[in-house]
Amino acid sequence: MIKNIMIVGVGGQGSLLASRILGRAALDAGYDVKVSEVHGMSQRGGSVITYVRYGDEPVYSPVICKGEADVILSFEQLEASRWLPNLKIGGAIITSTQQINPMPVITGAAEYPTELISKLKAENVNVLAADAVDIAKKAGSVKASNVALIGLASHVLGFECEALRSAVAACVPEKALEINLSAFDMGVQAAL
Amino acid sequence: MLPNEYRIMKDFMLGNQAVAEGLYEAGVRFISSYPGTPSTEITEFAAKYDEMYAEWAPNEKVALEAALGAAIGGGRSFCAMKHVGLNVAADPLFITAYTGINAGMVIGVADDPGMHSSQNEQDSRHYAIAAKLPMLEPSDSAECLEFARDAYDLSEKFDTPFILRLSTRVSHARSTVEKRDRVEHEIREYVKNPQKYVMMPANAKGRHTVVEKRLADLQEYVENCPFNKIEHGTDNKIGIITAGTCYTYAKECFGNTVSFLKLGMVNPLPEKLIRDFAASVERVIVIEELDGVIEAHCKALGIAVDGKNLLPKEGELSPELIAACVLGKKPDFKALDEKIPVRPPVLCPGCPHRGVFYVLNKLKLYVSGDIGCYTLGAVAPLNAMDTTLCMGASISALHGYNMVRGENDKTVAVIGDSTFMHSGITGLANIVYNGGHSTVLILDNSITGMTGHQDNPFTGVTLKGKPAPNISIEKVCAAVGVNEDHIKIVDPNNIGELEATIKAELATDEPSVIICRRPCALLKQVKRLPSLKIDTAKCKSCRACMKIGCPCISMKDNKAVIDDTMCTGCGLCEQLCRFGAITK
Numbered sequence: 001m002i003k004n005i006m007i008v009g010v011g012g013q014g015s016l017l018a019s020r021i022l023g024r025a026a027l028d029a030g031y032d033v034k035v036s037e038v039h040g041m042s043q044r045g046g047s048v049i050t051y052v053r054y055g056d057e058p059v060y061s062p063v064i065c066k067g068e069a070d071v072i073l074s075f076e077q078l079e080a081s082r083w084l085p086n087l088k089i090g091g092a093i094i095t096s097t098q099q100i101n102p103m104p105v106i107t108g109a110a111e112y113p114t115e116l117i118s119k120l121k122a123e124n125v126n127v128l129a130a131d132a133v134d135i136a137k138k139a140g141s142v143k144a145s146n147v148a149l150i151g152l153a154s155h156v157l158g159f160e161c162e163a164l165r166s167a168v169a170a171c172v173p174e175k176a177l178e179i180n181l182s183a184f185d186m187g188v189q190a191a192l
Numbered sequence: 193m194l195p196n197e198y199r200i201m202k203d204f205m206l207g208n209q210a211v212a213e214g215l216y217e218a219g220v221r222f223i224s225s226y227p228g229t230p231s232t233e234i235t236e237f238a239a240k241y242d243e244m245y246a247e248w249a250p251n252e253k254v255a256l257e258a259a260l261g262a263a264i265g266g267g268r269s270f271c272a273m274k275h276v277g278l279n280v281a282a283d284p285l286f287i288t289a290y291t292g293i294n295a296g297m298v299i300g301v302a303d304d305p306g307m308h309s310s311q312n313e314q315d316s317r318h319y320a321i322a323a324k325l326p327m328l329e330p331s332d333s334a335e336c337l338e339f340a341r342d343a344y345d346l347s348e349k350f351d352t353p354f355i356l357r358l359s360t361r362v363s364h365a366r367s368t369v370e371k372r373d374r375v376e377h378e379i380r381e382y383v384k385n386p387q388k389y390v391m392m393p394a395n396a397k398g399r400h401t402v403v404e405k406r407l408a409d410l411q412e413y414v415e416n417c418p419f420n421k422i423e424h425g426t427d428n429k430i431g432i433i434t435a436g437t438c439y440t441y442a443k444e445c446f447g448n449t450v451s452f453l454k455l456g457m458v459n460p461l462p463e464k465l466i467r468d469f470a471a472s473v474e475r476v477i478v479i480e481e482l483d484g485v486i487e488a489h490c491k492a493l494g495i496a497v498d499g500k501n502l503l504p505k506e507g508e509l510s511p512e513l514i515a516a517c518v519l520g521k522k523p524d525f526k527a528l529d530e531k532i533p534v535r536p537p538v539l540c541p542g543c544p545h546r547g548v549f550y551v552l553n554k555l556k557l558y559v560s561g562d563i564g565c566y567t568l569g570a571v572a573p574l575n576a577m578d579t580t581l582c583m584g585a586s587i588s589a590l591h592g593y594n595m596v597r598g599e600n601d602k603t604v605a606v607i608g609d610s611t612f613m614h615s616g617i618t619g620l621a622n623i624v625y626n627g628g629h630s631t632v633l634i635l636d637n638s639i640t641g642m643t644g645h646q647d648n649p650f651t652g653v654t655l656k657g658k659p660a661p662n663i664s665i666e667k668v669c670a671a672v673g674v675n676e677d678h679i680k681i682v683d684p685n686n687i688g689e690l691e692a693t694i695k696a697e698l699a700t701d702e703p704s705v706i707i708c709r710r711p712c713a714l715l716k717q718v719k720r721l722p723s724l725k726i727d728t729a730k731c732k733s734c735r736a737c738m739k740i741g742c743p744c745i746s747m748k749d750n751k752a753v754i755d756d757t758m759c760t761g762c763g764l765c766e767q768l769c770r771f772g773a774i775t776k
Contacts, residue, residue, distance in 0.1 A: 011537065023366060027204055034332075035366040037206075038308050044565060044642075045743050046537035061444040062332075062365035062437070065512030067523035082532045085525040100755075101746045102535035106738065107573045108747075110533035123526050133757065142757055 002055030003158055004064045008083045009075030010100050011048045014146035017171060018073065019050040021150060025159045025167035026054035036062035047079060047102075071156050073149055075132065076100050077116045084120065093125055094153035094191075096132035096145065128152060130190045139183035147172070147180045151187020161188060201371045207362045210333040210369045211300060212237035214340025215270050218296070219377040220244055222262035224255040226614065227643040228274030229309040230363040231302035235272050236646070239655045243374060248646055248655045251583070251614040252277035256284045256299065263297035263353070264389060266380035268344055272300035275314040276582065280615070286323045290399040291389050292351035292406075295380045296344035302358040305481045306508035309642070311563065311580065313506065315482035320355050320459035324407050327355040327459040328419060329436040333367040339419065339456065341372075350406055350413075357458065359481065361437040361508070411460045419456025422469060425449050431473030433466065433486055433497070442479045444511040445519070461489045470495045477502070477518060481509050539568050541744045542713030542720070542760030544637050547684040548606065550740045550764070551691045552576040557604055557698075560590035562616075564608040565641045565712075573741045577606075584615030591619065591628045600629040601698045607632065609665060610640035610648040617668060623703045624673035631697045631704045634665055635684070637712040645715065669705045678704035685710055687767050713760055721761025722776065726752050730773035737765040737774065 005022060007015045016037055023035040031054040038048060051064045066085050074080035074095035087093060097117070104110035113119075117129045130152055136145035147168055154161050165184060172180045205213065211234045215223065223246040225235040239246040249255035252273040262269035273281060278301045285299070301319075304310040320327035326346070328339045336358070343354040387395050414420065425431075430450040434442050439454045453469040455461065470476045470490070478487040478499035487499035502517045503509060515521040539546050549569035552559050553576040561567060561577040562585065570577035581589060586605040594600050607616045612634050623630050640646040647653045652662035669679050678700055682693050690708065697704040711718050723744075731751045738745060738752070744759040745752055752773070754765075766774045 010535065012540070023204065027368075033204065033367065036361060037364045037366075038360070044537040044540060044568065045535075047535040059367075060440040061511050062361050062367075062440065063510055065510050065523065067525035068512075078532060078535070081528050081530065082535075085527045087526065089524055089526065100743070102533050103538050103572065103741060103743065104533045104536075106741070106743065106746050109572065110531070112533065113528075113530045116528075116530075119528055119530065123528065125526065 002053055002057065002059055004069045004088070005052040005071045005073060005157065006064050006069045006083060006086055007050040007052065007073045008079040009048055010079065011045045013048070013075040014143065015048050015050045015075065018146040018150060019052050021147070021164070021167045021171045022052045022157065024170050025163050026052070028163060028167060029159065031055055032057070032059045034059045034062045047082065049083070071153060073153050075145070075149065078102070078112065081113070081116045081120065084123070084125065087125065091126070092156045093120060093127045094149065094156065095127065095129050096149055097129050098131065098133050128191060132187070135186045135190055136183045139186055140179035141176070143176070144180045144183035148183040148187040151184040152191045154188050155191055199373060203369050203371050204366055205333045205337070205369050206233060206364065206366050207330070207333045207336045207358060208233035208364070209237045210336035211340045211356065211358070212241070213369065213371055214337040216241045216244060217337070217372050217374050218341045218344040219268055219375050220270050220344070221267035222259065222269040223247070223271065224249045224258040225272040226250070226252045226255050226277060227640055227646040228277045228302070229643055230304055230360045231272045231274045231277070231300060231358065232643045232646065233363070234300055235655065238270070246655055248648060250649055252281040253284060256281040259297060259299070260284060260288055260291070260293070260353075263293040263295050264291070264382070266295045266382050268296045268377055270298050270300065272302070274310065275301060275303045275316050276310065276312065277301070278316055278319055280583065282319070285319065285325070287391055288353045289324050289403050290391055290396055292402070293347060293353055294382065295377065296347035297353040298340060298343045298347060298356055299353055300340075300356045300358060302360070302363050303482070304360050306360065308360050311582065313482060315485065316355070316357050317458055317485045318483070320357075324403050325353060325355050325459070326350065326410050326457065327357050328456055329357040329458045330362060330456065331436050331439045331454070332362065333365065334369045335456065336362065337369045337371070350410060352406055357436070359437055407460060411463070414457050414460055414462045415464050417457055420462060420465060421454045421456070423452040423454065425451040428473050429475065431469055431476050432479055433469065433476060433490070434479040435486065436481070438479045438481055438509055441509055441511045441514055445514045455486065458485070461486060463493060466490060466495065467493060470497075479503065479509065479514060536571060537568060538571070538741065538743050539565065540713055541742060541758045542762040544684045544708070544710035544713065545569060545635055546574075546740050546742065547687050547690060547764050548633060548635060548708050549574040549576040551687060551694060552604065552606070555691070555694065557602055558593070558599065560586045560593065560603065560605040562586035562605070562607040562611050564611055566606060566608060566635050569606070573739055583611055584619055587616050587619030587630070587632055588622060590630050590632075591623045591626070594628060594630050600631070600701070603630065604694065604698070605630060605632045607634055608641065609634060609636040609638065609650045612665065613649050617672060620669065620674065620703070620705070621672045628703060629701050631694070631706065633694075634705060634707045636665055636707050636709045639712050639715060641712050645712070665707055674703050674705050678702060679707070680705070681707045681709055683710055684708035685762055685764055687764070713762065723756035723759035724754055724761055724763070724766060724774050724776060726754055727773045727775060730771050732771050732773070734770070736768045736770065740764055740768065
C-alpha cells in the first residue's frame with residue numbers, strides 16, 4: 001500500500017518543513033519514501049504544492065495526481081478547495097481556516113468564494129478545519145502553524161503521535177522545539 | 193575502481209543534494225556554478241563539504257570555463273546550471289568536446305518542463321547531440337548520486353566531459369540514497385599539449401577527428417553500459433522506452449505488466465540494445481518529456497514506435513497524463529462547482545522592488561525587463577513591464593528599441609544586481625560606446641533573490657561564506673563610461689525621491705544609471721518592523737494603497753485592512769495614503 005499526502009498552501013507558509021517532518025516519520029517507520037517540492041518563483045506568495053508518498057512497496061513517481069491523495073493538508077481554505085480534485089474518493093482534507101487573498105482578489109478581478117468549508121462538507125468530503133495560526137500563536141509563535149496543522153491531522157496520517165513528535169524533534173531547530181512540540185500537542189487536542 | 197570494503201550508509205536526500213554527495217565521493221576538487229532553478233542546491237550542498245572548493249561565478253559561461261580550466265589543470269571539476277544557463281555556456285561547452293579534459297569533468301544541467309520557474313521549456317538533450325558529448329539522465333536521488341559519481345571515471349576514460357541532465361522533479365524530490373566514502377584523486381600531471389588545448393584551425397581539425405572517433409567509442413560503450421536497464425514485464429505486448437523522471441511516471445502507470453528499457457545514458461543512444469528490445473515486444477511506446485529525441489532515434493533506426501503522436505511535447509508529463517493519453521483512463525475525483533481564483537506568485541511583503549514598479553507604472557514608461565523576482569513587476573496591478581527576454585537583455589534590448597524609436601525619455605531598463613553582473617555590464621558598455629541615451633535602473637537588493645539568496649560578486653561574501661572584495665556597482669558603471677553625475681543611488685521605498693530621480697535622468701541626453709538600493713526583505717539581517725495599521729475612521733476607501741499590489745492589503749467592508757501576520761512595516765502604503773489613515 002502506498003499512502004499519498006499532499007501539502008498545499010501559499011508560498012512562505014512553511015510547507016517545506018511540514019513535508020520534511022512527514023518524510024522523516026515515514027522513513028523512521030521503515031517505508032520507502034518520496035517527497036517532491038517546488039522551489040523558485042512559485043514560492044513568492046504563489047500556490048505551493050508538496051507531495052509526500054510512502055509505502056511498503058517501491059514508490060516510483062514523486063507526484064500525486066487527480067483522485068490519488070489520501071490526505072490533503074492545507075494551510076489555507078482556497079488552496080484546500082483548489083486541490084480537492086486530487087483527493088481520493090473517501091480521503092480527508094485537514095485545513096487551516098486561514099484565508100489569504102490572492103492578487104486577483106486584491107485587485108478586484110476575482111472574488112474569494114464564501115463558505116468554502118461548508119461547500120466541501122456538502123460534497124461529502126471528510127473535512128477537519130481549525131485555525132492553525134491561532135493554535136500556533138497560543139503555543140508561542142505563528143511560525144509553528146505548520147506543525148500545529150500536522151497535529152490536527154495526526155489521526156489520519158497513519159503514524160502514532162509519538163512517532164510524529166520525534167519526527168518534529170528531528171526536523172525543527174533546537175531553540176524552536178518546545179514551541180513546536182506544544183503547537184503539535186495543541187493541534188492533536190483541537191482535532192479531538 | 194572502488195574497493196569492496198566500502199562502508200555504505202543510507203540517507204534521504206534531495207536529488208540536487210545527492211548530486212553533490214556524488215561529486216564528493218568521486219573526489220571532485222573544484223566546482224563553479226551560477227544559480228538557476230532547479231539546479232541551484234547542487235552547488236549550495238557541495239559547498240558544505242570542506243574537501244571541495246565551490247564558488248559562484250558571475251555567469252554560466254565563466255563557470256563552465258573555470259571548471260574546464262580546473263580539469264585541464266588536473267583536478268576533477270563540476271559546474272551546474274539551469275537549461276537556459278547552458279545557452280549562456282554553449283560556447284565553451286562545444287569546445288570541451290574538442291579539447292577533452294585531463295582530470296574528470298561533469299556539467300550538470302537542470303531542465304524545467306512545465307516552467308515552474310523559467311522563461312521557456314528547453315530540452316537539453318539537443319545540446320549533447322550538437323556538441324557530441326555523452327549525457328546521463330538519473331530518475332531519482334539514488335541515481336543522481338551514482339551517475340554523478342560514476343561519470344568521473346568514464347570522463348577520464350573517454351577524455352571528455354559528461355553532461356548530467358536533471359529536471360525539476362528529479363532535482364527537487366527527496367528519496368533514499370546509498371552513500372560511500374570519498375575517494376581522493378591526486379592532482380593529475382599537466383603536460384603542455386597545444387595540439388589538444390589550443391583550438392586554432394590547424395589543431396582543431398585534428399581534434400574534430402578525435403571527437404568523431406570518441407563518439408564511435410561511446411556508441412560501442414552505450415550498448416552494454418550499466419546505466420541502461422531492461423526490465424521484463426509479465427507479458428510481451430508492450431515495451432516502453434523511457435528515461436529520467438518519465439520512467440517513474442511510466443512505472444506508476446503500467447506497473448510490472450509491460451517491459452521497460454530504461455535509458456540512463458541518453459547520448460549517444462544505443463542502437464542494438466533498442467533493436468533487440470523492440471524485437472522482444474509487440475508494440476513499442478517511447479515516453480519522454482519535451483521533445484521526441486528517443487523517438488526520432490528509433491524511427492531513424494527504422495523501428496515503428498508510438499510517442500509524441502500520443503503524448504504532448506509541452507509541459508510536464510505525469511502518471512495521470514500518461515494513463516489518459518496511452519490507456520484512455522480517466523481518474524475519479526470530486527471538484528467544487530465554484531470559480532477558484534488563481535494564485536500567481538507576487539512580490540513579497542516589504543519587497544524593495546514594489547516601489548520601483550509603482551513609480552514606473554505611474555509614469556507610464558516602456559520598461560525593458562529582465563530575469564529575477566522583479567519580473568513579477570509585470571503582473572497586475574503593477575503592470576510595469578513591456579519585455580522580459582533573457583538574462584541581461586533588459587539593457588541591450590532597450591538600446592536597440594531606443595535607437596530605432598528615439599524615445600529615450602519614455603523608456604527604462606530594469607535589471608537586478610546579480611543579473612547586471614551576469615550579463616548586463618556588456619549591454620551598458622554598448623550603450624555608452626555607441627552613443628545611446630538610455631536610462632538603466634539597477635535594482636540592487638544585495639543578493640541573488642529569486643533562486644533563494646545566493647551571494648554574487650556585488651555582495652562581498654563568497655559561497656563558502658568568506659569575505660570577498662566588494663565590487664561596486666557604481667564604480668563598474670563609471671568604469672564602463674557612464675558619467676558619474678548620472679549615476680544616482682536612491683532608496684526605492686522613498687517613492688517621491690525615486691520618481692523625481694527617474695524623471696530627471698530621463699530628461700538628460702546621455703546614458704544614466706539609477707541604482708535602487710535596498711536589501712531583499714527576506715534577508716535575515718533585514719529587521720522586520722511592526723505591522724502598519726489602518727484607521728478605518730480616516731479611510732476614504734479610495735484604494736490608493738491597493739495600487740502597489742501588496743499581498744498584505746485588502747478591502748473588507750469597503751475599508752482597507754492590513755494583515756498583521758504578513759506586514760513587514762516597509763511604509764510604502766503609508767506614502768500613498770492622502771488621508772493619513774495608515775499609521776505605524
